[in-house]
Amino acid sequence: MSIRMTILVLVPALMLLGGCKTNPETGRAQLRLLPSAQVSAMGSEAKPGLINEYGGEAKSAELRNYIDEIGRKLTPHVAEEFAEVEWDFIVLDSEVINAFALPGGNVFISRGLLQRFTNEAQVAAVLGHEIGHVTGQHVDERISHAVGLQGLLVGIGILAGGSDSELVRAAPTVIGGVGTGFLLKFGRDQELEADSLGMRYMVAAGYDPQGMVQVLEVLRDAAGGASPPEILSTHPDPGRRINDAKRLIDRQYAHTRNNPDYQLRQSRFDQRARPHLGSPSSVAMFAPGFLRCGGCCSSHH
Numbered sequence: 552m553s554i555r556m557t558i559l560v561l562v563p564a565l566m567l568l569g570g571c572k573t574n575p576e577t578g579r580a581q582l583r584l585l586p587s588a589q590v591s592a593m594g595s596e597a598k599p600g601l602i603n604e605y606g607g608e609a610k611s612a613e614l615r616n617y618i619d620e621i622g623r624k625l626t627p628h629v630a631e632e633f634a635e636v637e638w639d640f641i642v643l644d645s646e647v648i649n650a651f652a653l654p655g656g657n658v659f660i661s662r663g664l665l666q667r668f669t670n671e672a673q674v675a676a677v678l679g680h681e682i683g684h685v686t687g688q689h690v691d692e693r694i695s696h697a698v699g700l701q702g703l704l705v706g707i708g709i710l711a712g713g714s715d716s717e718l719v720r721a722a723p724t725v726i727g728g729v730g731t732g733f734l735l736k737f738g739r740d741q742e743l744e745a746d747s748l749g750m751r752y753m754v755a756a757g758y759d760p761q762g763m764v765q766v767l768e769v770l771r772d773a774a775g776g777a778s779p780p781e782i783l784s785t786h787p788d789p790g791r792r793i794n795d796a797k798r799l800i801d802r803q804y805a806h807t808r809n810n811p812d813y814q815l816r817q818s819r820f821d822q823r824a825r826p827h828l829g830s831p832s833s834v835a836m837f838a839p840g841f842l843r844c845g846g847c848c849s850s851h852h
């Protein structure tokens with residue numbers, strides 16, 4: 552094997568071996584090249600700017616406390632590797648329908664999304680989904696794939712004739728083009744994984760997992776059925792997610808059906824959230840988030 556061939560094979564292999572780790576929550580092997588502390592720090596840094604961008608936190612302390620309480624029913628059920636995460640549940644004072652999470656444990660939900668809900672299990676489903684992006688370490692995974700791809704292209708560029716080769720200069724363009732499909736597909740798998748983790752946490756906390764199905768239906772209806780073709784969307788088609796959630800209930804959570812231990816908690820939502828939400832705007836405003844884009848990657852949209 553020539554030196555050039557050896558490098559071509561070894562560099563990506565070492566890169567993958569060095570960064571391939573098993574996620575403690577899912578048991579899935581994933582590429583993670585960055586130290587967790589660094590990824591968390593990126594999340595903390597983005598937090599104040601995002602809160603500002605969405606018009607600050609909701610004014611009602613009662614509403615903020617209530618949502619925080621729901622979040623804290625879910626977090627005791629994450630894998631023990633995430634026991635040290637400092638979770639924060641933030642209600643954004645925005646009519647835009649959105650929810651997202653930052654690595655490090657900051658979870659956001661907008662007043663505009665809450666306005667469309669009718670029970671506590673739906674809130675738990677969204678917060679659980681966003682917690683799932685954090686424990687699934689999805690941001691790290693996305694960045695690592697992008698970085699890995701770039702490293703690979705630079706490596707090939709060097710082999711092709713020095714660091715100033717056409718290929719190296721073209722690398723960012725290649726990532727923007729060829730790389731996008733790669734990252735998009737990835738995002739869809741992560742969304743389904745976050746749905747599944749969200750259901751795991753909500754069931755563990757005593758919520759009826761039908762709440763997840765209801766959330767996905769609310770989002771589908773709010774979007775007016777205008778979901779982009781699945782292949783072009785960072786999120787899977789809502790219909791696909793609804794089917795997956797229903798199948799999961801059939802297979803794993805059948806015991807929750809008509810079982811008083813698993814509740815939707817409608818009256819509690821009516822009492823504690825409804826009075827502080829205002830009425831929803833007639834036209835649904837979407838931001839890249841829970842439905843449209845990786846909740847994990849929406850900080851720059």
Ligand SMILES: [Zn+2]
Nearest residue numbers: 745841845846
């Ligand atoms: Zn998501």
